[in-house]
Amino acid sequence: MASIRPRSLPFRALRAPTALRPTCRLHITPRSTVQQKSQFTRNHSTSSVSADEVSHFSKLASEWWDPMGHSRVLHLMNPLRHEFIAQCLAEGPPPADALSPGSKPANLHYLDIGCGGGIFAESLARTIPLDPAADAPTPTRAASMTAIDPTTALITIAKNHARMDPTVDSHLRSGKFRYLNTTLEDVLASEVESPSESSVTHPQYDVVSLFEVIEHIDFKTTTPEAFLANCLRGVKPGGWLVGSTIARTLPSFILNQVIAEAPWPIGVVPRGTHEWNKFVNPSELHAWSQEALIRAADTAVTRAGAAALEGSQWKCVGTIYVPGLGWKIVPGSEDWGNYFWAIKRGV
């Protein structure tokens, strides 16, 4: 059922993740493709960012926050991301919790990689309490949010939208919520002003999120293991890397390629929307994550071994889009289509 949308939606309200495929044929007039291209072809020579993807998302930008637009199903999925992170934190609480059991302060720092128009980043920033001493209003317990995306047009959209909510606007002004038009590699290359007791000099976060991102990474310039290792380098020991993507399996093929792309009135997305080869199976992701955990523990002079996996955790749960009911977390449906995954870094 994953990719069937309710009939009441406009024809172009595609199932969210699929709407974002680079080959997606949307009825969007490429008004300023050329200028936009020049904006984002900043040379991230070492970056994992795919130039095709960046140009694609620039075109989608104008409708990003339209509740009836092509991002609708992505908006509908967003509350489940909060629930999934809450589940992860309940199963593997951050190490600081052991020191003060019982209290649940808003003390977690978030990094959202590939934030797009800010659907997840803004919603999480909204849960940051205005009073830092106050108890966290939600189980996600956010204290700050840093959201990055390589697409300039999207960061502009995201910032403009964030200003429409006074709470989020005040977080933007206070710096608790930041939108950066940059890449993960650039974030990791930056240095923290006040280095902690550890030897890590780049910023690290309690929760790093990769929602609907991994299938857009250009694996011609990087490998999945290397990209995930980079993500994990941004995760504090004991923190979580969470994400979501789509499986490349037979049920998923039937739903996404055969049914969803069938001619009207059965199909719900235009033909060629999906780029099948970029989908990632949970088992593949799990294997990459093991390798990435080890690589992330490498230092300049030493190679980490299997000991880096100690204390790590892997979590994976499927979600299904039921027309008329919205997204539901359905454990066991990981291989059918969309799923959430998470890696906890060992302490």
Next chain:
Amino acid sequence: MRSITRAAFRPYICPSCRHGIGAGRRQLRTQAAQSAEIYDVVCVGGGPAGLGLLAALRASPITSKLKVALVESQDLGKARGWNLDSSQFSNRVSSLTPSSVDFLQKIGAWEHLDTDRVQNYQEMQVWDGETGSRISFDRSSETPAFEDLQTVASMTENANLVRGLLRRIEASGDENLTLFSNHTVASIENGSDLQAEGPDLSAWPILSVKPTGPNAETLAPTRIAARLLVGADGINSPVRSFADIPTQGWDYNRHGIVATLALADLDPATLSNTRTAYQRFLPSLGGPIALLPLPNNHATLVWSTRPEHAAYLKSLPTPAFIAMVNAAFSLSMTDLSYMMGISQSSSDQTSHEDELNWRLQHTPQPSHIPPKAIGVQEGTVASFPLRFRHAAQYISPRIALVGDAAHVIHPLAGQGLNLGLADVAALSRTIEYAVSHGMDIGDLLTLERYSSERYLPNAKIGGACDLLHKMYSVTGQGPITWARSLGLEVIDRLPFVKSFLMKNAEGY
């Protein structure tokens, strides 16, 4: 259906034209905003629905921190101090279904009601004045033997409910709460983008709230911005007009007459804890008459009838009015129509009673007629027009409609207030979900959860009441009369169908 329609046509509209549609109308009113205080929820209307929403938000630990305001043109202090002798009852009484009572208990408001003034009833007798076919509702099939019957509904004065909700809101403290009592909404307009100094409020409704009263003109209006503006402001909702939401509906050309009655002592044979609600359809007079129990052997009357009959009944002296009520439950349609026309100018003041007594001798009486009315509480006879309205949609960006602002239905099933409370329960759940998931509570994606939960159930109940009204407005012995009577008799003998109908009527 503005936004939905737009969405449906979107694929056929060129993208550069798209942004202009719909946005323009509200943009026109944009003015430079002086600093407006920002609230999370602003509720216009302090009736049971508006106060219920506020009480529900204050009761939930997730939403209790929201900054809320309520604007009410009447004096809430007066409603808070409402007090009536235990032998007197207000004529505005509602039948609260068990699910409404559950909701009020859940939000901690029920304990603030004076439950001595609440009357539960366990049985309902409904019959057709034309054919005499009858249906009775009770929970006997679900109640174990030797136990009291379960409640079908609880008769509660609206003033008691409003006072209870106000007490509940008061008990939640005054932090993050502003009650604009004796205030009206002078205007609603869109905010503006504060550019460098502040947030972009160009899509936020900004209300100018003005005190009512003699020196109102001298006082400057207060400006408040609403993340979510809730219209609980009744049938002519200003919030609905601001949101440009059309309504569909019609007037029934009927009036509802209400009155508080004193009843004769109960028949000793039926002396038990069980109280019964009675409703008799009177097709030739245009609607049903209902007698709903109140404590201390009182009852509230709701008689839906044609405006000319309503005017006639209101003009009658008390003894004649009582005689007409008793006649409406016991005489045939022909006798009743005749009595409705007795000239008042006749000098004989007792003519209605004489007519009733004489005719009763010649009318066989079924077993299920209510106890006789013997008195009318002074000043409680009143009437109101019956209407049907349904808003085309309940939500718009940063706006939600609840209660009568969204739907007004025929009162024959006593569902109006219950639908309003169900709206409020659903909206407060939606806000709770939004707050705990980082959603903007005024966003359409948030509010559509509320509207998809409530729109169809409200349309279903409103439509069912409308259908009943229309079926029971048909006089004579034609096919519709035959069919409705057969239907009633059949349902009365099918316990499963009956309990399904009761479940629906009780809001479960």
